[in-house]
Amino acid sequence: MAQPLHGLLTRALAAGGYVNYNWNWGIFWEQTPEATGTYFSTLMSGLGVTIMLALCAWTIAFVIGSFIGIIRTLPSKWPVRLGNAYIEMFRNIPLLVQLFIWFFVVPELLPQELGAWVKQLRNGPFYTAMIGLGLYMSSRVATQVSAGINSLPKGQRMAGTAIGLTTVQTYRYILLPLAYRVIFPPLTSEFLNTIKNTAVALTIGVLELTARARSMQEFSFQVFEAFTAATVIYLALSAVVTIGMRYAEQRLVIPGFNGGKA
């Protein structure tokens, strides 16, 4: 690292109470006091949990979000109202509050035995975070899915109906394939949001990447190294996802439709 920058940071850290901060970039290869491996390997296991959590939450968000998004575009009134209420609820309560509700409140509301069983589930915090984050993100996916379907020309639905397709078939073969192509870019950014939001899970004890960086800082006092590593890993993860999605997006292009040359 460049010397002036180091000096600057050392001074800043000193101002924050870290007098005589000792730089040690080799810390990653040292064993943790818990003897669970090197700091690097604990960060990697945190990354694994982050990825797992993001994928599971995203699956929930995508499936439920698609369902809610679709029912909001049906011709009848009640599904639309139900979908709107769902979205308002999950979108407008802060994610952290939702997570606390799922973790601390919901088990208390369950029948006693079931609640007790939930509380001592081995991966309880992980499952809770997966559901909490998944439902929170599902409201955002739903908004995108509805918007995508509504952006299609009205005649597409009519043409499907006119050749005799049922409503389900019209969605399955016409509206959804088109809508998902239209909303692919915003869905990509919602997936990136999901990855970023996994960090909130540390508040209920999930040992994901940020939690691992924090515990590294607590054990080793190398706060700057720990969070630099976390930052770099998050950025790399986002970069990989972005590049992958770009590639997938190009494969979805149709000549004469979504940006495809005729």
Add this chain to the structure above:
Amino acid sequence: MPMITIDNVSKWYNPTFQVLKNCTTSVDKGEVVVVCGPSGSGKSTLIKTVNALEPVQEGTITVDGLSVTTMKKDLPKLRSRVGMVFQHFELFPHLRIVENLCLGQTKVLGRSEDSARAKAMKMLERVGLTAHAEKYPGQLSGGQQQRVAIARALVMDPICMLFDEPTSALDPEMINEVLDVMVELAKEGMTMMVVTHEMGFAKKVANRVIFMDAGEIVEDAQKDDFFGSPRSERAQQFLSKILAH
């Protein structure tokens, strides 16, 4: 024998706006009926009620003896037998031309992939677009897309065809290639209800002309009577305006 009967049909878009007012007419088997009238007079709405794309509040509509207005469960099957062609083609942009022609055949009629494809290719040949089978709709001209749309309706072996201004979104030089296909269809005896302002087409193949204004069927006459001496003043005005073009 009437293929389509429209009996005393009224429709409201909201309690204060009546878009169809007691419309009554019928289309016999093999007959070609042209529907014309000023913009907003309810032509599209009327033609869409025939395959229940638009529901109606009053009156009854039958197709081939079956009541469209009371039917529920079998509507998709009935719709598959009523071909419909839209102003803006409405081909499915993510499906290749041949796939556009196969979707209804396989999913609604339950035909095998192979027989659907064979039928699709035959129909593409008929509209002169075999070479474009593997392209996407966005790669075709407007006239070609509309011919594909007609073929997409024909592969379902329709008992009648509905056209809603099939040429009005086309550049002038492409209108005839579409009209030619329609003329041929009419000559083969297809029952057709056509919303159009192409009076040349009407004169050539129509049996009857219906003139609508403000949601009413103002005039429903044999072609020669309509063009010779329209009874209503509104139709006269409309005709003189449109024929002046």
